[in-house]
Amino acid sequence: MSQIVYQRSAGLQDVETHYCPGCHHGIIHKLIAETLVELDLCGTAVGVCPVGCAVYAGNYLNCDFIEAAHGRAPAVATGVKRTHPYLPVFTYQGDGDLAAIGAAEIMHAAMRGERFTTIFVNNAIYGMTGGQMAPTTLEGQKSTTSQLGRDRQHHGLPVRMAELLSTLDGMAYAERVCVADMPSLHKAKRAIKKAFTLQMQGIGFTFVEVLSTCPTNWGMTPVAAGQWVKDTMTKYYPLGVIKDVEGTV
Amino acid sequence: MSKELWKGNEAIGEAAVRAGCDAYFGYPITPQNEIPEYMSRRMQEEHRVFVQAESEIAAINMVYGAAAAGMRAMTSSSSPGISLKQEGISYLIGAELPAVIVNMMRGGPGLGTIQPSQSDYFQATRSPGHGDGRMIVLAPSGIQEAVDLMQDAFDLADRWRTPVMMLADGMIGQMMEPIEWKQRPAQPPVDKPWAATGQADRGHTNFVTSLRLDSVDNEAFNQALQEKYSQIREQETRWEEIDCEGAELILVAFGTTARIALSAARKLRQEGIKAGLFRPITLWPFPSEALLKAATQPGVRAALAVEMSAGQMVEDVRLTLCGAKPVHFFGRTGGMIPEPAQVAQEIRRILKEGQA
Ligand SMILES: Cc1ncc(C[n+]2csc(CCOP(=O)(O)OP(=O)(O)O)c2C)c(N)n1
Numbered sequence A: 001m002s003q004i005v006y007q008r009s010a011g012l013q014d015v016e017t018h019y020c021p022g023c024h025h026g027i028i029h030k031l032i033a034e035t036l037v038e039l040d041l042c043g044t045a046v047g048v049c050p051v052g053c054a055v056y057a058g059n060y061l062n063c064d065f066i067e068a069a070h071g072r073a074p075a076v077a078t079g080v081k082r083t084h085p086y087l088p089v090f091t092y093q094g095d096g097d098l099a100a101i102g103a104a105e106i107m108h109a110a111m112r113g114e115r116f117t118t119i120f121v122n123n124a125i126y127g128m129t130g131g132q133m134a135p136t137t138l139e140g141q142k143s144t145t146s147q148l149g150r151d152r153q154h155h156g157l158p159v160r161m162a163e164l165l166s167t168l169d170g171m172a173y174a175e176r177v178c179v180a181d182m183p184s185l186h187k188a189k190r191a192i193k194k195a196f197t198l199q200m201q202g203i204g205f206t207f208v209e210v211l212s213t214c215p216t217n218w219g220m221t222p223v224a225a226g227q228w229v230k231d232t233m234t235k236y237y238p239l240g241v242i243k244d245v246e247g248t249v
Numbered sequence B: 001m002s003k004e005l006w007k008g009n010e011a012i013g014e015a016a017v018r019a020g021c022d023a024y025f026g027y028p029i030t031p032q033n034e035i036p037e038y039m040s041r042r043m044q045e046e047h048r049v050f051v052q053a054e055s056e057i058a059a060i061n062m063v064y065g066a067a068a069a070g071m072r073a074m075t076s077s078s079s080p081g082i083s084l085k086q087e088g089i090s091y092l093i094g095a096e097l098p099a100v101i102v103n104m105m106r107g108g109p110g111l112g113t114i115q116p117s118q119s120d121y122f123q124a125t126r127s128p129g130h131g132d133g134r135m136i137v138l139a140p141s142g143i144q145e146a147v148d149l150m151q152d153a154f155d156l157a158d159r160w161r162t163p164v165m166m167l168a169d170g171m172i173g174q175m176m177e178p179i180e181w182k183q184r185p186a187q188p189p190v191d192k193p194w195a196a197t198g199q200a201d202r203g204h205t206n207f208v209t210s211l212r213l214d215s216v217d218n219e220a221f222n223q224a225l226q227e228k229y230s231q232i233r234e235q236e237t238r239w240e241e242i243d244c245e246g247a248e249l250i251l252v253a254f255g256t257t258a259r260i261a262l263s264a265a266r267k268l269r270q271e272g273i274k275a276g277l278f279r280p281i282t283l284w285p286f287p288s289e290a291l292l293k294a295a296t297q298p299g300v301r302a303a304l305a306v307e308m309s310a311g312q313m314v315e316d317v318r319l320t321l322c323g324a325k326p327v328h329f330f331g332r333t334g335g336m337i338p339e340p341a342q343v344a345q346e347i348r349r350i351l352k353e354g355q356a
């Protein structure tokens, strides 16, 4: 007798994604999907997707979605959550979207303690537009607009958004995770689930930074890209809980 | 119904509350500050949503979010702030979302002045943001009309799934006038089956987006938009004509300037000079057909557009009359207000010098 041991989460729509092989966007979608199912939020959740490779997230996740202008997802989510305080609301944003053009919107959403969740996908590069430098690009890392490598004299150093936002009183919970191996993936799932759970308790802004891959623009194989997240990215972007007001009170 | 004395900005805020505005998002800028100030208190009293955003960009995107989630949402600003909202307005158009935007125009360009102006006519009617989009633009010439149009603005936005701009100037925002709160027949609630509010009762997901990557799809969307725009032109164009019948000269003016032009026309009547006023109420769609009719009546020698700008609406007047009658322009710009005597003098000159 055959037995189902693994199947597509009911939190995902039955479609193929357009993500490149080895891209972690798809894995992160899956963790959100499982969270929505386990917390029974598929019927009520409203996601806000970014301008970036995840612009079609609304076609992949099985919940209502709104596509925002580049960087403005936190403002859009504010408009949704303030008018529908009982709906679970989340933004899904890349590092160009959140840390560059949308830096003001995310900072102020955190300052106001907006009661939604942000899933921040940090792949240290602009994926969709072809591998330009992001505020999160590592020192020395090559990109199409830092072809000799990011230079601290010229570009400054990369930004740690989870730490930066955690200085704001409105931030209730911030954790940095990655999905490059199974133990990390389980931790990432726990973090995302916790963020949604805390959101539904209304305690403040919740934020999960997920270190992610862009093998296409990094010029790496999927395996090497996963390894680079673990070996190199986590050195500058340490994994773990950065803020948890619930845990400290 | 008794009349009450109201300041323009506050009256507009109150009218929005009475029109069922669920959420207001704004950012301070003179000369419209009384709108967010008033709304901060009134929306709270009504247990509705008020957020002072960190910028006009954030405010319009909060409107976008609330509108996408099915709510009646609005923002207000003045010229420099409206420039920042253009991105969001384009997205509202692209996602076909209803919203109301108030622009209490001030003189530009740049930081300019806080004095009243009408120099955002091009921005409002030609290019509310990038792309081939339009929005309905309503231009009240007094506080009573502003209050009445505010209700219409929300209704039009919902009916046509489009942003609607209330285009007034600092004068209308700052002055006080007696107004009457008219009892309106209750509008049936507009169904918004497309809104993103959770799929539970629906059984399928909604995805509110303006992205149509395949240009075939995007052209089809644009064609549908244009079709919607021609219906709006047919059904929603509004204007007022005063003393146009038998006039030798047709003044064309909107908002504050229409009142100034009318004073000039009334003054000239005493001298036996007959000037009529054609006042567009919707700036987009521009009431071309009606203007053409009014300005080509027997006896009309010329049209004179009067504006608080270097000449913007006059282009629509020229496009409308297309050589059928001479079109003249008189304007003050940069925050200066034309005086009725100046307008009257210009009319005398046009008619006397045979320039008509
Ligand atoms: C206002 C505006 N500026 C620029 C762009 C072009 N653009 C599209 S996606 C993108 C960056 C995406 O990078 P990121 O946020 O890191 O997401 P990723 O694609 O890596 O997931 C940019 C700059 C745009 N669409 N809109």
Ligand code: SF4
Binding pocket: A018, A019, A020, A022, A023, A024, A025, A053, A123, A127, A128, A213, A214, A215, A216, A217
């Ligand atoms: S370009 Fe990079 S971020 Fe975008 S889908 Fe491909 S791998 Fe993922």
